[in-house]
Structures are given as C-alpha cells and as structure tokens.
Amino acid sequence: MLTPLEIEALSTSLRVAGLSTIASLPFGIAIAWLLARTSFPGRGLLNGFIHLPLVLPPVVVGYVLLLLLGRRGLVGSWLYDAFGVTLVFTWQGAAIASAVMAFPLMVQAIRLSLESVDHGLEAAARTLGAGPVGVFATVTLPLIAPGILTGSILAWARSLGEFGATITFVSNIPGETRTLSNAFFALSQAPGNEEAIVRLLVISIVIALVALLAAEILARRVRRRIRGTSRA
Amino acid sequence: MNLVRTFRSLALVALVTLLAAPVQAMAADLVVFAAASLKNALDDIAAQWQRETGKTVRISYTASSALARQIEIGAPTQLFISADLEWMDYLAQRDLVKPDTRANLLGNRIVLIAPKESNIALSIAPGFPLASALAGGRLAMANTDAVPAGTYGKAALRKLGVWDQVEARVAQAENVRAALVLVSRAEAPLGIVYQTDAAADANVRIIDTFPEDTHPPIVYPVALTAAASHPDAASFLAYLRSLAARSIFEKRGFTVLSPSPRRGTS
Amino acid sequence: MLEVDVARRLGAFRIEARFATGPSIVTALFGRSGAGKSSIVNMLAGLLRPDRGRIAVDGTVLFDSTSGVDLRPERRRLGYVFQDARLFPHMMVRTNLEYGLRRAPRGERRVSLDQVVSVLGIEPLLQRRTHELSGGERQRVAIGRALLANPRILLMDEPLAQLDAPRRHEILTFIERLRESFSVPIVYVSHAMEEVIRLADWLVLVSDGRVAATGPVEELLSRLDLRPLTGRYEAGAVLTAKVAGGDEAFGLTNLAFPGGVLRVAKLDLPKGSEVRLRIRARDVSLALSRPEDLSILNVFKGIVKELGEDATDEDGSQIDVLLDVGAPLWARITRRSVHDLGIAPGREVFALIKSVALDRHALGLRPATDRVGT
Numbered sequence: 001m002l003t004p005l006e007i008e009a010l011s012t013s014l015r016v017a018g019l020s021t022i023a024s025l026p027f028g029i030a031i032a033w034l035l036a037r038t039s040f041p042g043r044g045l046l047n048g049f050i051h052l053p054l055v056l057p058p059v060v061v062g063y064v065l066l067l068l069l070g071r072r073g074l075v076g077s078w079l080y081d082a083f084g085v086t087l088v089f090t091w092q093g094a095a096i097a098s099a100v101m102a103f104p105l106m107v108q109a110i111r112l113s114l115e116s117v118d119h120g121l122e123a124a125a126r127t128l129g130a131g132p133v134g135v136f137a138t139v140t141l142p143l144i145a146p147g148i149l150t151g152s153i154l155a156w157a158r159s160l161g162e163f164g165a166t167i168t169f170v171s172n173i174p175g176e177t178r179t180l181s182n183a184f185f186a187l188s189q190a191p192g193n194e195e196a197i198v199r200l201l202v203i204s205i206v207i208a209l210v211a212l213l214a215a216e217i218l219a220r221r222v223r224r225r226i227r228g229t230s231r232a
Numbered sequence: 233m234n235l236v237r238t239f240r241s242l243a244l245v246a247l248v249t250l251l252a253a254p255v256q257a258m259a260a261d262l263v264v265f266a267a268a269s270l271k272n273a274l275d276d277i278a279a280q281w282q283r284e285t286g287k288t289v290r291i292s293y294t295a296s297s298a299l300a301r302q303i304e305i306g307a308p309t310q311l312f313i314s315a316d317l318e319w320m321d322y323l324a325q326r327d328l329v330k331p332d333t334r335a336n337l338l339g340n341r342i343v344l345i346a347p348k349e350s351n352i353a354l355s356i357a358p359g360f361p362l363a364s365a366l367a368g369g370r371l372a373m374a375n376t377d378a379v380p381a382g383t384y385g386k387a388a389l390r391k392l393g394v395w396d397q398v399e400a401r402v403a404q405a406e407n408v409r410a411a412l413v414l415v416s417r418a419e420a421p422l423g424i425v426y427q428t429d430a431a432a433d434a435n436v437r438i439i440d441t442f443p444e445d446t447h448p449p450i451v452y453p454v455a456l457t458a459a460a461s462h463p464d465a466a467s468f469l470a471y472l473r474s475l476a477a478r479s480i481f482e483k484r485g486f487t488v489l490s491p492s493p494r495r496g497t498s
Numbered sequence: 499m500l501e502v503d504v505a506r507r508l509g510a511f512r513i514e515a516r517f518a519t520g521p522s523i524v525t526a527l528f529g530r531s532g533a534g535k536s537s538i539v540n541m542l543a544g545l546l547r548p549d550r551g552r553i554a555v556d557g558t559v560l561f562d563s564t565s566g567v568d569l570r571p572e573r574r575r576l577g578y579v580f581q582d583a584r585l586f587p588h589m590m591v592r593t594n595l596e597y598g599l600r601r602a603p604r605g606e607r608r609v610s611l612d613q614v615v616s617v618l619g620i621e622p623l624l625q626r627r628t629h630e631l632s633g634g635e636r637q638r639v640a641i642g643r644a645l646l647a648n649p650r651i652l653l654m655d656e657p658l659a660q661l662d663a664p665r666r667h668e669i670l671t672f673i674e675r676l677r678e679s680f681s682v683p684i685v686y687v688s689h690a691m692e693e694v695i696r697l698a699d700w701l702v703l704v705s706d707g708r709v710a711a712t713g714p715v716e717e718l719l720s721r722l723d724l725r726p727l728t729g730r731y732e733a734g735a736v737l738t739a740k741v742a743g744g745d746e747a748f749g750l751t752n753l754a755f756p757g758g759v760l761r762v763a764k765l766d767l768p769k770g771s772e773v774r775l776r777i778r779a780r781d782v783s784l785a786l787s788r789p790e791d792l793s794i795l796n797v798f799k800g801i802v803k804e805l806g807e808d809a810t811d812e813d814g815s816q817i818d819v820l821l822d823v824g825a826p827l828w829a830r831i832t833r834r835s836v837h838d839l840g841i842a843p844g845r846e847v848f849a850l851i852k853s854v855a856l857d858r859h860a861l862g863l864r865p866a867t868d869r870v871g872t
Contacts, residue, residue: 059406059410063413066413066414066417066419067417070417070419071418071419072417072418072419073417088414088419089370089403089419089420118584120580120582120584121584121586121587123545123571123584124578124580124584124586125586125597126544126545126570126571126572127543127544127545127571127572127574127576127577127578127644127647128572128577128597128598128601128643128644128647129572129575129598129601129602129647130572130597130601131570131572134572134601138597139586142588143587143588145588164406167405167406167410168405168406168410168413170403171370171372171403171404171405171406171410171411171414172375172403172404172405172406173370173402173403173404174400185375185378185406186375186377186378186404187378188297188378189295189297189375189377189378189379190297190318190377190378191297191300191318191319191322225588226587226588
C-alpha cells in the first residue's frame with residue numbers, strides 16, 4: 001500500500017517528532033515554571049528568547065543551530081571533543097531542530113496551565129508536611145497534566161511539519177533525516193511528481209488527524225479524572 | 233476543544249497568507265523572476281541599469297521550480313530567468329512564455345569544494361577516490377532529485393562511476409547555497425556547488441571543476457512571459473545581453489552564452 | 499500553649515498581633531471580616547512571613563525574627579483547615595486523608611485513619627472522588643486530613659463560612675466531637691459569635707489588625723467596653739455552671755454557678771459535669787423587691803453595674819442593663835421601666851430568668867443546643 005520511500009519517510013518523521021517531544025518536555029516544564037512562578041531580572045528577555053522560533057524564519061533558526069551545535073559550533077565543538085557526539089546530519093539533530101521550533105508552543109501551553117493551578121492547594125500540601133519538591137511532584141504536576149499533554153501534542157504536531165530548520169541543520173539524508181516534510185519538498189521541486197505529492201499529502205493528513213484525535217480523547221479523559229468534567 | 237480552535241485559526245492564517253502572496257507584487261513595476269543563484273549578479277546589473285536609465289526593476293529570487301509554478305498560477309511577472317532548461321520548457325509547453333524572446337543567457341560550471349583550511353587533494357576523473365576522501369564525512373549537495381545543482385552533480389558522479397560509492401554519504405540541502413554553508417562551516421568535508429557559489433564564499437576553496445561532458449549543459453534560459461506587457465520589459469531583457477551586463481556576469485563566475493547584440497549575431 | 503507576637507504590613511493595612519492561647523482546648527480568633535484574622539493564621543502556618551515577631555508552640559520556636567528562625571510550613575506541624583476545604587481534586591478521598599498522615603513522623607502518629615473516619619463519619623466517602631462530595635462532606639474530609647497529619651495545633655479558618663445553615667450545624671457537631679475525641683488544641687477563626695460561644699473557652703478579639711482583648715469567653719462577653727467588637731450576636735450573658743444534683747420528684751436539675759443555683763429541666767448528666775449556659779438579655783426581667791406568687795423559679799438578687807449607652811432596638815425603647823448577681827448577667831428592659839423603677843448603677847434589684855439556653859457541655863456528652871424552659 002505504501003511505497004518504501006513513504007514508509008521510510010513516515011518512520012523517520014515519527015521517530016524525530018517523538019524524540020523531539022519527549023526530550024524537550026523536561027525543559028518545557030522547567031522553563032514554563034520559571035516564567036509562571038518566578039520573577040527575576042531578565043525574565044522578559046528569556047520569554048522573548050523562547051518565542052524567537054515563532055518569529056524568525058525557520059531557515060534562520062536552522063542556521064543558528066548550525067552555528068551553535070555544528071561540529072565547529074560554540075557548543076557543538078565541545079560536544080564533539082568531550083563526548084564524540086555530532087548532531088549535524090543525524091536524526092537526533094533533526095529532533096533538536098524541530099524541538100526548538102516547537103518549544104514556544106509547548107512552553108505556552110504548560111505555562112497557562114501552571115498559572116491556573118490554585119496556589120491554595122499547594123499551600124495546603126505544605127501545611128500537611130510536604131516540602132516544595134514533594135508539593136510539585138504530588139500536587140502541581142498532576143494538576144497541570146492536561147496542559148502538559150496539550151503542550152506535548154502541539155509540539156509533536158509542529159515537529160511533524162517542521163521543514164526549514166531541519167533541512168538547514170541536518171539536510172536531507174535518506175533513512176536518516178528524510179522526514180515526510182523533506183520528502184515532500186524534494187518531490188515538489190521537480191516537475192511531474194503530482195501523484196506522489198498527493199499520496200504524501202494524504203498520508204500526512206491521515207497521520208496528523210488520527211494522532212490529534214487520539215490526543216484530544218486522551219486529554220479529555222485526563223481532565224475528567226482531575227476535575228470531574230470534560231471542560232477545561 | 234482549545235486545540236481545535238488553535239488549529240482552526242492557524243489554518244486561517246495560512247490560507248490568508250497564501251492568497252495574499254501574489255498580490256504583493258505591484259502591477260505598475262517591472263517585475264522579474266530569477267533563479268536564486270543569480271542574485272548577486274542581477275542586483276548589480278539592476279542597480280547599474282537604474283543609474284543609466286532612471287528606471288527601476290523589482291527582482292524576485294527563489295528556486296526556479298517555485299517561480300515557474302507561480303507564473304503558472306498567474307503571478308504578474310514580465311521576465312523569467314530559470315536555472316535550468318527543464319522549468320523553462322515546463323512553461324513553454326503551457327504557452328506561458330513568448331517563444332521568440334527565449335534565449336540561453338548564461339552558463340555555469342559545477343565544482344568540487346572543500347573548507348578553506350582543508351588539505352584534501354583530488355582531481356576529478358573516472359573512478360576518482362571521492363568516497364575515501366570523505367573519510368566518513370558527508371558530501372554536501374543540493375537536493376539530487378529536484379534542485380538543478382544537485383541533479384547536475386548526481387549526473388556527473390554517475391558518469392564518473394563514483395555515485396554508487398557516495399550515494400549514502402550525501403547530505404542533500406534545500407538549495408545550493410545551503411550546501412555551500414555546510415562546507416563553509418566545515419560540517420561537511422566536501423561539497424558540490426556552482427562555480428559562481430564557490431567564488432562568492434571566501435571560506436571554501438575549489439578542489440577541481442567537473443568536466444563539462446560529465447553532465448548536461450548548465451544553462452540559464454531567459455524569456456518574457458506570455459503576459460508581459462510592461463513597456464520596459466524588452467529593454468531590460470536587451471540590457472541583460474549587453475556588454476555592460478556581460479562583464480558583471482563574468483565577474484561573478486558565469487559564462488555568458490548569449491552573444492552580445494552589438495556583435496551582430498543571434 | 500501558643501505564643502504569638504507578630505507584625506506585618508499588607509499595603510496600607512498593618513497587623514500587630516500579640517496574644518497567647520489559654521489553658522483550654524479551643525481558642526477562638528474572633529473579629530469582623532477584614533480584621534486580619536486570616537493573615538494572622540497564615541503567619542502561624544508559615545504561609546505568610548511576618549515582618550518581625552516571634553511565634554512559639556509549647557516552647558518550640560516556629561518563627562523568631564531576632565534569631566532568624568523561620569520554620570517552613572511543612573516543618574511547623576500545624577494542621578490547617580481552610581475555608582474552602584482545598585481537597586486535592588486529583589486524588590480519592592482516602593488518598594487525601596492519607597496525605598498528611600504519610601508525612602507525619604512515625605513516632606508522632608497518635609491519630610489513626612480508622613479513628614478519624616469513624617469520628618467524622620466519612621467511611622462511605624473513602625473511595626469517592628472529591629468533586630462528588632457535598633460542601634459539608636468536603637469540609638469533614640478536610641478536617642480529617644488536617645487532623646491525620648497529627649499536628650501540634652489545628653488551625654481552622656472559618657471552616658463553616660461557605661456552608662448553609664444545616665451543614666454548618668452538622669460540621670459544628672463534628673468539631674465538638676473532635677474536641678472530645680482527640681486532644682489536639684484548636685485555634686478557631688470566626689466572625690460568627692454563635693460558633694465561638696459554642697466551641698471556644700478562650701477568646702482573642704481581633705480588630706483592625708490588632709488584638710483588642712484576650713481572655714475567657716465569659717469574661718470578655720460581659721465587658722461593656724468590648725460590646726462594639728463582640729456585638730452583632732444576641733446580647734446575653736455566658737456562664738459556666740456545674741451539675742449540683744437534682745429534684746427527682748419534679749424532674750429538675752440544679753446547676754451551681756457563682757450567683758447561686760439555677761433550676762432547669764432535667765439533664766442527663768452526672769453530678770459535677772460542667773455546662774455552659776447562655777442567658778439572653780431579653781429573657782431576663784427586673785424587679786425591685788423579691789416577687790412572690792410567681793411561676794419563674796430562677797430569681798437572683800444582684801446589683802446594677804452599668805446601663806448600656808445605646809438603645810438596643812430601632813425605636814430606642816429598650817436598654818441593656820449589666821447586673822452582678824455573683825456572676826455577670828444582662829437584662830433587657832424598656833427605657834420606661836428604667837425611668838419608673840429608678841434603675842441606676844449601684845441599685846439593688848432582683849433578676850427574673852425566664853429561660854436558659856444550654857450552649858454546650860464543656861466536657862459533656864450532648865452536643866447540640868438545648869433550650870430549657872423553667
């Protein structure tokens with residue numbers, strides 16, 4: 001039913017989007033927490049910095065990643081010297097590129113749910129003998145689970161569609177970094193690929209809709225468990 | 233429910249952007265669509281033309297494929313310069329260019345490049361040891377199935393009998409300039425780009441130039457679009473083929489194919 | 499014992515509160531809304547940091563600005579029952595209850611889950627989710643949860659404020675049971691004097707961020723100068739009395755108090771039991787000589803101490819009179835009677851008590867308010 005190219009691009013895409021979402025989640029929660037719960041000099045700057053990928057052309061983001069994480073880059077050279085890790089031209093690098101692009105969406109969703117958590121519940125937990133870390137783990141985290149879920153879904157969806165930053169940072173390597181978007185782009189550049197383009201389009205739409213629907217059902221279930229209603 | 237709303241509004245934004253794009257080019261200006269690799273040279277020529285005639289021209293640069301598709305859906309452009317024959321033919325078959333104005337304007341060469349400080353020494357010949365020169369690194373090229381610079385490179389490597397050895401090591405960039413950056417930043421030890429690109433970047437050096445018989449001729453055809461009606465369109469096309477333009481093109485590393493009208497041949 | 503001396507600025511509002519709890523189990527923090535009661539309790543719990551001051555429980559310092567001590571809330575071991583219950587919505591009732599218990603030091607777990615569940619009657623709720631509970635049930639669970647953390651002191655910040663009258667009554671009953679079943683000292687914050695009288699022995703009057711007076715409930719309620727603060731409940735005297743035997747033939751019980759012996763309808767209490775009585779001002783009449791041929795059993799001789807400055811009703815026809823019959827007693831009589839009888843401080847009068855409200859048994863068994871006609 002699917003051609004080998006389609007299967008390969010699909011599995012690469014799913015792998016990249018999955019790693020991107022899972023790996024950025026702890027950072028997403030931490031940054032959202034900083035933005036929602038603390039005030040420190042430079043907080044506005046951090047907020048703006050996090051949102052840059054929404055404003056900058058993806059290609060520029062990819063280029064900045066190349067400057068930072070490339071083998072000659074500021075951080076990348078250290079990663080290579082210290083651990084022998086290279087990110088350029090790898091699917092893990094593709095995950096980083098799409099994670100950066102999706103990060104503002106994830107942080108925003110988690111931040112909103114953090115801001116809606118009733119501080120009174122956290123205070124109550126403190127009076128019951130739980131320390132700050134314990135309160136976060138047993139009260140805050142479960143209460144923002146719907147926000148985390150929403151943020152993860154948005155980030156995952158964004159990762160799935162990422163193209164500009166990915167191709168600039170890790171280029172297009174069959175079996176390694178050729179995601180659906182990459183394959184899509186390559187096909188669209190040459191005349192006469194209309195049928196293959198439509199097939200990829202249909203696959204992308206089906207995957208996206210199925211995943212988003214499943215996520216919506218899951219999110220509703222989590223919300224119901226927590227609040228007893230399906231409304232947020 | 234939030235999610236659905238978010239996606240609905242995102243979709244709306246995307247739609248509006250798409251619909252609005254062609255409108256951005258104003259009808260009153262002389263509008264030229266040109267392949268991205270021509271940017272440096274054409275900007276210089278347009279500036280000089282303006283100095284000489286007082287007339288302005290707006291040039292839109294991107295991949296030839298994207299430009300051709302925009303012309304197909306009615307973009308208000310007067311002149312099209314493609315980076316390959318394929319996309320010009322695509323428009324010609326659909327009667328979207330004026331056949332009598334079509335000419336092969338420029339030629340280019342593809343070259344093997346390395347970062348400036350690299351000490352790789354290779355000469356391009358059948359069966360040359362490209363794979364071992366990569367030493368585990370990647371060969372940076374523009375997309376080898378779609379972007380002209382990539383397809384020429386792939387054809388050449390095939391002809392030379394080394395494609396099968398390096399195919400799995402190729403990192404395909406979005407366009408030839410992105411491939412250039414990968415080598416310029418030394419992320420890839422070797423790359424294949426146009427001679428004009430290599431000339432524009434001081435951080436790379438040319439290792440060798442691919443013989444012209446290893447790949448289809450690299451030709452930049454030019455033509456007025458079928459819808460061209462701007463009074464200055466024809467004169468700008470003529471200016472592109474003048475001696476003044478020729479020296480600028482050559483300075484940027486192009487070969488000028490179209491003979492200057494002053495030499496009297498066509 | 500809890501010793502408090504804290505100061506804190508909240509915008510233009512200043513809190514400067516200094517008090518200690520008495521020897522009793524329940525201390526009430528009473529004052530109008532906005533008097534600063536909740537802020538004081540939050541400072542006790544460690545949720546609001548005083549600008550300066552000292553807080554100590556039974557000699558353990560929780561906060562001291564001079565020595566830099568500031569125990570975190572989780573180290574203070576003060577239970578807190580909030581006005582809005584604050585149950586964790588993502589946990590079952592049982593998990594809520596166990597939250598504090600699991601975090602209490604092993605050696606100090608005097609209160610067990612079974613005990614709390616049975617006293618508060620929440621057995622059927624254990625497997626429920628918190629959003630399925632009614633307001634009263636939520637508050638019972640919240641009380642149980644705070645109690646199970648085995649706190650040094652239980653802080654209750656207007657736990658009835660968001661409940662309707664029947665629910666309030668129900669929870670009051672449970673709090674009374676609590677007092678009897680667990681010997682955890684309680685600091686009870688309220689702006690409803692009815693609750694205070696029913697539950698507390700020791701009263702801290704809070705007004706404008708300051709402590710206006712501290713002392714036994716009976717004493718503070720009979721002080722005329724505090725009437726503007728203690729007012730707003732039906733005027734009357736609060737007395738503590740002891741069961742001193744009965745009149746079996748007529749089904750009466752004698753209650754001894756400093757002013758003599760009150761005879762009320764038979765109480766099912768052992769001799770020596772302490773009860774708290776409230777004698778409302780409007781249930782007390784005055785006579786200049788000891789009346790005879792009268793159905794009223796309780797007549798006490800006393801001296802007029804003070805006359806209320808202000809009229810106590812809308813048309814200004816009535817006045818409250820403070821008497822000393824060995825214990826303070828209020829009578830509400832008409833202005834006309836004051837004039838006709840020549841009521842003035844120092845005048846000897848007889849107080850005729852028409853009925854006695856039994857607010858609770860200080861150490862007794864019956865929880866609800868009983869009205870006993872005499």
